[in-house]
Amino acid sequence: MKQLWLGLIVILVSFLSACSNENSPPDVDALVYENAKPLSDFTLNDQRGELVTKQQFLGQWNLVFLGYTSCPDICPLTLAKLNAVYKNLQADYPLQVWFLSVDPKRDTPAKRKQYIDYFNPDFLAVSGEHKHLFPVVRELGLIYAISDSSESEYAVDHSASVAMVDQNGAVRAIFKPEFKQGSVPLINATTLTQEFKKIADYYKN
Numbered sequence: 001m002k003q004l005w006l007g008l009i010v011i012l013v014s015f016l017s018a019c020s021n022e023n024s025p026p027d028v029d030a031l032v033y034e035n036a037k038p039l040s041d042f043t044l045n046d047q048r049g050e051l052v053t054k055q056q057f058l059g060q061w062n063l064v065f066l067g068y069t070s071c072p073d074i075c076p077l078t079l080a081k082l083n084a085v086y087k088n089l090q091a092d093y094p095l096q097v098w099f100l101s102v103d104p105k106r107d108t109p110a111k112r113k114q115y116i117d118y119f120n121p122d123f124l125a126v127s128g129e130h131k132h133l134f135p136v137v138r139e140l141g142l143i144y145a146i147s148d149s150s151e152s153e154y155a156v157d158h159s160a161s162v163a164m165v166d167q168n169g170a171v172r173a174i175f176k177p178e179f180k181q182g183s184v185p186l187i188n189a190t191t192l193t194q195e196f197k198k199i200a201d202y203y204k205n
Helices: 002-023 075-090 111-120 130-140 189-203
Strands: 031-038 061-067 095-101 124-125 144-146 157-158 162-165 170-175
Touching: 002 124, 031 130, 031 144, 061 075, 075 111, 075 189, 095 111, 111 124, 130 144, 162 189, 170 189
Parallel strands: 061 095, 095 124
Antiparallel strands: 031 170, 061 162, 144 157, 162 170
16 A cells, blocks of 8 residues: 555656646746737838838747947847848748847938848848837837937947747847857857747747
């Protein structure tokens, strides 16, 4: 009888452990919101001059990166990495990559199109007036700062993180860049791909 009870206890512990592992949140380095943060509606424009609203987020996973076309290092390197991520994921996950330009003064639709086509013409290169742009960036959990200088050449400070927006238009996670001495902060494409899969599989509808 004692052996029977011990056997039942082992089975019960194994079952509870399996259930616990199945339902536990994904073990990732990314910042994951257990309750996704819904985005408000917005009005911006893509690289073809067409209107972009929150509707463009719906029905697929989205990766959003801030930048500007005059960026000397972080932006082109990150977009190259995001292109690799996109190619690794698109067969199994409906995915849209967004390049959100935070330099609307210089980054016209034509300039954004030429820039993004170099990396992947399927990506969205979106921008708009700061009064429309800044609230979207803030809700994404990202940040940028731009000088009021009248100089034609200037730098724009912006997040090097990548936001993950779910199929319902809500922020699900933030992928943080790696900081290595002597290098600019950049995401790790392999890590992002692996963690994206874990998060998407766990929170899939």
